[in-house]
Amino acid sequence: MKVIAVVLCVLCQLFLVIGQILLKRAMTSPDPLPWRATAMRLLPGIACMTAWFFLWLGLLQDWELSQVFPFEGLNPALLVLGAWVFLKERVSPSAWAGIALITLGIILVSGS
Amino acid sequence: MSTPESFSVHTPLGAAHIVTRQQIESCPAWSRCFSGHRQDHRYYRIVEDTIRQDFEYRYVVLEDLLCSPRAIQPVFLVNQDILEGSGRFLRAMAGLIRAVFPRFMFIRTLMIGCVAGEGHLGLIEADGGASLFQGDSATWVGRILGLVLRPCAKRLGASLVVLKEFSHLHRPALIPLAEHGFTRVPSFPMTRLGLNYRDFEHYMTAALSRNARKSLRRNLREAQAAGPIELQIVEDVTPWVDEVYPLYLQVYDRATLRFEKLTKEYLCRIGREMPERVRFFIWRQAGRAVALSICMIHDDTIYDMYLGMEYPLALDLHLYFHTIRDTLAWAMARGFRWYVSTALGYAPKLQLGCHLVPLDLYVRHTSPLFNVFMRRMLPILEPTRHDKTLRAFPNWKDLWDPLPMKETPAIEAVGDGAPAALRTVGPNSNPSEADVGHRAPPGADVEVSARPGVAAPPMGRWFLNPYLQIALGALLVAASELLLKKGASVAARWPGAVSWTGIAALGSIWTWGGILTYILSFASWLYVLKYVPLGIAFTLVNSVQILVPVGAWLFLGEPVSPTRWAGIALVAAGILLLVRPAAAAETRL
DSSP, rough: OOOHHHHHHHHHHHOOOHHHHHHHHHOOOSSSOOOHHHHHHHHHHHHHHHHHHHHHHHHHHHHHHHHHHHHHHHHHHHHHHHHHHOOOOOOOOHHHHHHHHHHHHHHHHHHH | OOOOOEEEEETTTEEEEEEHHHHTTTOTHHHHHHSSSSSSSHHHHHHHHHHTOEEEEEEEEEETTSEEEEEEEEEEEEETTTTTSOOOOHHHHHHHHHHHHHTTTTEEEEEOOTSSSSSSBBBBOOOSSOOOGGGGGGHHHHHHHHHHHHHHHHHHOOEEEEEEEGGGGGHHHHHHHHHTTOEEEEEEEEEEEESSSSOOHHHHHHHSSHHHHOOOHHHHHHHHHHHEEEEESSOOOOGHHHHHHHHHHHHHHHHHSSSOOOOOOOOOOHHSSSSEEEEEEEEEETTTEEEEEEEETTTTTOOOOEEEEEEEHHHHHHHHHHHHHOOOOHHHHOOOOOOEEEESSSHHHTTTOOEEEEEEEEEEESHHHHHHHHHHHHHHHHHHGGGGHHHHHGGGGGGGGGGGGOOOOOOOOOOOOOOOGGGGOTTTTSSSHHHTTTTTOOOOOOOGGTTOOOOOOOOOOGGGGGHHHHHHHHHHHOOOOOOHHHHHHHHHSSSOOGGGGSSGGSSSSSHHHHHHHHHHHHOOOHHHHSOHHHHHHHHHHGGGGGGHHHHHHHOOOOOOHHHEEEEHHHHHHHHHHHHHTHHHHOOOO
C-alpha cells in the first residue's frame, strides 16, 4: 500500500510539472494567435493541472499531510529541472542561487 | 429561435416597419435613399448578397404619422464580441473563461448601419409636395430611432443595440438618442487628406516636414530597388480576382480587429454593378500581384476602403507607401480634392499629414439594469482608447466632442457642386502653412509602423508588470482558498446538506466567490507565464507560503521557531536575488 502511495505522489508531482510546462509552452507562441487558438493550446496543460488537483486531493484524504509533504517540497526542484530540459530556460547564476535559497527555505519552514 | 422577418412598432412620432430585402426592393423610395452617398442602395444589396458570415439583414422603414416613409435604415443582427478591441489583458482573461463558456461576453446585437462601411441616416428626400417636415427631418429620424430601436431589438431577440460607425456629421441629429439610454463612444475613425496639389512632388514639398519627407523618400526608394512595380487600375476585377483576393486575405488575417470579411463575389460585384464608383488598384512586381487597393470614388473624394498585400514582401519593401503614392498621384491628376481612408494603420497616415474623420458608435443594452452598467463600462471598453497613435493626431479630441467638427471653408472653393450634407470638411483641411506644425515629432520613424491593419501594441501600465502579477496571483490563490473554506463551512451548517459530496457548498455565495477568485488567479498566472521563465515564476509563487507563519506571528502572536526563522530568511534572500535582476533573466522573451 505504501508503495502505491509513493507512486501516486510521484505521478501527482509529474502531472503538476508537465501541466505547468505545457501551459508555459501554450502561452509563449512565437507570434500572436487569436484567443481561440491559444485556448486550444492551453487545454492539455489544464487537463494535467486538473489531474494533479484531484490526485493531490485524494492523497491528502488518505494520508497524513506530513507523509506526503516531502513530495510537495520536491516539485519546485522538479519544475526548475523540467523547465531547463524541456523549455531550454537559461537563467542567470544568481537566479539559480535565488531558486535554491527559496526552495531550501520552504523546506525548512514547512518541515519544522 | 428563428428571427421574425417583418413586424411594425408604433410610436407617437410615427411607425417603424422591419422588413426584408425582398420587401424593401419593392419600395420606390429605397433607391433614392442613399443616392447622395458613395454607398447607395446597390452597395447594400451587394453586401447583403455577398457578405453572409452570421449576419441577418433587415431594413427599418420609418414612417411619419401621415404614413409616408421618411427614412430607411439598413440594419443587421450579429453575435458581437463586446471585448473586441479592448486591451490584450482583458481579452486574454476572457479567452480563458470562453474555453469553458464559449458565449461569454458575446451578445446578440442589432446593428444599424452598413456591414462594410460607415453609417448614415437614410433620409428619403421629399419630392416636391411633402416638404412639411423637411426642416428637421434628420432630427425627427434621431428621435424616432430612439423610440423604436429598443422594442425592435427585443422582437428580434437582440439584447444590444449599436448604431455602427455613424459619421460625426449626424451628431446633432442623433442627440435625442442620449435621452433614450444610448451612449456615444468613438469607433476607429477614418482619416482624410486634402489633395489640392499639382502632383505628388508638390504635396511632399508643401505638406510634409523635412524629416517626414526624407523618411518617405527613403521608403519609396526601397520599394523601387527590388525591381519596377507596375500599376493597373480596373473597374471590374473579375478576371483577376483569384490573383488579388489572397492579398486581401493576408491583410485580413493579420488584423487584430476585424468585423466583415469580404468575399470574392463582393469584389467582383461592386465593380460590375457600380462601375462609375469603384476602382481597383493592382500593383505587380515581375508579373506577380503584390498589392491591392479597393477604392471608391464619389464627388470630389477618393475612398481607400480595403487593402491587400503580399505580406512578407510588403514589409521589406515598404510597399504601403508605394501604394499610397500611386493612389494619391492618380487622384491628384484627376482633380479629386480629398483622400479618405478607412480605419487602422494610423501611424503612416499620421506621417502623411492626414486628419481624423470621427465615426461614432451609439450603444445601449435593452435591459435598463444592464444599460446602467454598460454606460459606465463603455468608455473603458471602447477601442480607440488603446491606440496611442490616434492621440498624436491634431484633431484627436474631435472623437469625443459633442458636436461635429467646426467647418472651415475649403481652399479656393472650386465648384462646390456636391450636396452640403456630404461635405466632410474638417479643421485644417487646408494643407498649407497652418498645418505644417502638426506633423509627427521629428525622428518618429515611418517604417516602424508600416503595417496597415495591425492595431497598436497594448498599453504598458504598471498593473501589467508580470512580477506584480505573481504577487497578485498568489494573493488571489490564498483568498480563494479562504473563500472556499468559508463556503464549505457555511454549507456544512445547513440542515440536511449532503456534505460528503461537497456539492452542497455550491449553494453558498462564498464558494462562488472562491471559484471566481481562483479563475482570476489562473488568468493572472497564464499572463505571468507569457513573460517570466517558468522556473523563476513557480519558485516565486511558492515562496508566498512563508507569509503564513509570518502572518501568524504578526497578527496572532504565534511563536515562530528558530528553524522557521532561518527558512524565512532564506526565502527572503532568494526572492531578492530573483527579482532584482529580473529584467536580465527574461531571456527568452
